[in-house]
Amino acid sequence: MLAAVAVSQSATDPLSGLHVTDVPVPVPPPGWSLVKVVASSLNMHDLWTLRGVGHPADRLPIVLGCDAAGYDQDGNEVIVYPVLGNADAGMGDETLDPDRALLSERHDGAFAEYLTVPTRNLVPKPAWLSFDEAACLPVAWTTAYRMLFTQARITAGDRVLVQGAGGGVASAAIKLALAAGAVVYTTSRSEDKRRMAEEWGVRAAVPSGTRLPERVDVVVETVGEATWSHSLKSLRPGGTLVVAGATSGMNPPADLGRIFYLQQRILGSTGCTRSELVALLKLMDATGVRPVIDHTMPLGEIHKGFQLMIDGSFAGKLVVHPPTTSGAPS
Template identity: 75%
Template sequence: MLTATAISQSSTDPLSGLVLRDAPVPGLRPGWSLVRVVASSLNMHDLWTLRGVGHPAEQLPIVLGCDAAGFDEDGREVIVHPVLGDSEAGGGDVTLDPGRALLSERHDGAFAEYITVPTANLVPKPSWLSFDEAASLPVAWGTAYRMLFTQAKIRAGDRVLVQGAGGGVASAAIKLAAAAGAVVYATSRSETKRAEALAWGARAALATGERLPERVDVVIETVGEATWSHSMKALKPGGAIVIAGATSGPAPFADLNRIFYQQLRVLGSTGCTRAELVALLRMMDATGVRPVIDRALPLTEIHKGFQLMIDGSVTGKIIIRPDDSEGIS
């Protein structure tokens, strides 16, 4: 079977370490299932691996790809919950298991025709969701769902700022928060992406760093250094900033005086649980909200997809299809 495999890492030329190569169909172990992948999607996590950020070189080579939707060995349509771990070790939350791993960190990922995963990680794919849409959800949309509803506990009427509109998590957060009845503000350097954010339900979309019409209850932060100061200043006293990434680099100045004096909350968030992924599907069914898909590419063009991400030329998710005969259903 064809795979997209990371064989080396480079901070300056990450795609040089990504190769297309044949590999045997993976064998099964007790409690695991074989999934024929119909669709996967690109995530920043894949680029971090290729850049050598958070992924030890000794764990290469490894097949990349955190998201997958396809068929199990019994022909059932499934979505893969991508966090592999022990929920008991995390006090009932697999994302808090110190030994957890995301698919493609210690186990070959989804940029392949077949993958194996623990059977408990399979979630039935609803018939109203296409494979391309399903493959957009586990990492980006699951992360956004947990940030909004588990960590920030937003309610209808809350004011929410989403930094960096256009990325997978940010586009999901805008749509989900708006669907939940929140007033959403979004920022982006791109006029095109600001227009998209308005179409997704944001009340206003502003240039990065621009003053908001009002202070907000919650900030969804995945950008980091470039937006951190703005995020802190945008919060109401008692508000919360939820962080699930720092694509522009770590925040250079914590602004601790503001945090303690205004009693702000800074919350980290990573991934989602299987139960949160199921809850996300229920919300999507109830509200009709759907993921934003930039484009779909065959596995043979995966380098093109990553280059678009590197260039910042993506709005929503890029889908990767191992067998491009499978379209959006």
């Protein structure tokens, strides 16, 4: 079968270590299922692996890809929940299991014609959701859902700032917060992305670092060093900043005086539980909100997708299609 495999890592030339090649079809062990992948999508996690960030070189080669939607062995349409973890070890939350792993960290991932996962990780795909849309959800959309509803606990009328309008998590957070009745602000260096966010319904989309018309209740932060100071200054006293990434750097100025004097809350958030993925699907069904898909491409052209990610010249999600065969795994 065809797969996109990380064979080496480079901080300066990450795509040199990504090979699209033939590999054996995986065989599921007991308790696992074989999935025929119809669609997958790119995440920053894949690029970090190719850059050697957070992924030891001794785990290479490995098939990349955290997101997948397709058919199980019985022909059912499924979405793959991407966290391989033990909920019991995480006090009922897989994301708190110290030994958890995301698909493609220790086990071959979704940029392939087939993958194997624990059968528990298969979630029925609703008929109202396309395979492309479903493939956008497992990492970016569930991350945004957990940040907004589990961690920050937003309600209708809350003021929410989402930093960096164009990213997968950020675009999901904007869409979901709007669907929940929040007043949403966002930032971007790109005029086109600001205009796009305004078309989605945000109250204002401003250049990065620009003062907002009002302070907000919640900030969704995935950018890191470049926007951290602006995030804290935009937050009202007693407000909540939820952080789930740091694409621009991991060591922002803490500004502890502001945090303790204004009693601001800083919450970390990673991934989601299986039940949160199911809850996200219910919210999408009720509200009609759907992912923003910038480009789709065949698996053989996946390097082009990663280059768009490196350049920042996309908005929303980038979807990949493996070679097509009909129906369920044989």
